[in-house]
Amino acid sequence: MLLGVGTIRDASITVFVAGVTVMPALAVDNWPLPYEERLATRPSAAIDLVVIHCTELPDMRMAREFGERIHYASPQTGNSGHYYIDLEGHVFRFVADTRVANHTFGYNSRSIGIELVNIGRYPYWGDSRHQAFTVPYTQAQIDSLRTLLAQLRNDHMNLHWVAGHEDLDRRLEPASDDPRIRLRRRQDPGPLFPWPQVLQDSGLQRLSPPAEPSR
Numbered sequence: 001m002l003l004g005v006g007t008i009r010d011a012s013i014t015v016f017v018a019g020v021t022v023m024p025a026l027a028v029d030n031w032p033l034p035y036e037e038r039l040a041t042r043p044s045a046a047i048d049l050v051v052i053h054c055t056e057l058p059d060m061r062m063a064r065e066f067g068e069r070i071h072y073a074s075p076q077t078g079n080s081g082h083y084y085i086d087l088e089g090h091v092f093r094f095v096a097d098t099r100v101a102n103h104t105f106g107y108n109s110r111s112i113g114i115e116l117v118n119i120g121r122y123p124y125w126g127d128s129r130h131q132a133f134t135v136p137y138t139q140a141q142i143d144s145l146r147t148l149l150a151q152l153r154n155d156h157m158n159l160h161w162v163a164g165h166e167d168l169d170r171r172l173e174p175a176s177d178d179p180r181i182r183l184r185r186r187q188d189p190g191p192l193f194p195w196p197q198v199l200q201d202s203g204l205q206r207l208s209p210p211a212e213p214s215r
């Protein structure tokens, strides 16, 4: 099959949680990255964690371009999440759950990465004067995220944890405008992400390892 051209809409799936709660149907557009088949495979049982990200880019087109970029020479792969949720709540799958995507340093082999389109600090990621996240997530995004999390819980029996990228990667780097200032490289999904709403009835617990000494 030709990869990276067009999208395929999966059949809608209704999710039943604990036989009681019926979540709305979730439609996922399958849109595999050109290098998806070069990413390592893993069994479903290896997945125990979901990591929430935001793209820190203005739209899905730029997020796709970023995901398609080759960063690693051998094999030829790049950085991306598994799922992307746009501002209207549409869900796209760039990488199958049973492939290891490069999205969170040190946690890739056990986790699924979900990226929410949100402008974040764009285009001043490394600038100490522009570190605030100012644009809220849309309710459509959060509704789709909750449905997707229920679906993933249904699909992967060991999935019990959820974390923000900011919880798991606390590395610092010099600010682009003043190298004496050291900034957190990863701050997504940031202070505007509605954790209580997302965690409620999700069956997932937030994983927040203790901070390591700054490097």
Ligand SMILES: [Zn+2]
Pocket: 052, 053, 054, 103, 165, 186, 188
């Ligand atoms: Zn991230």
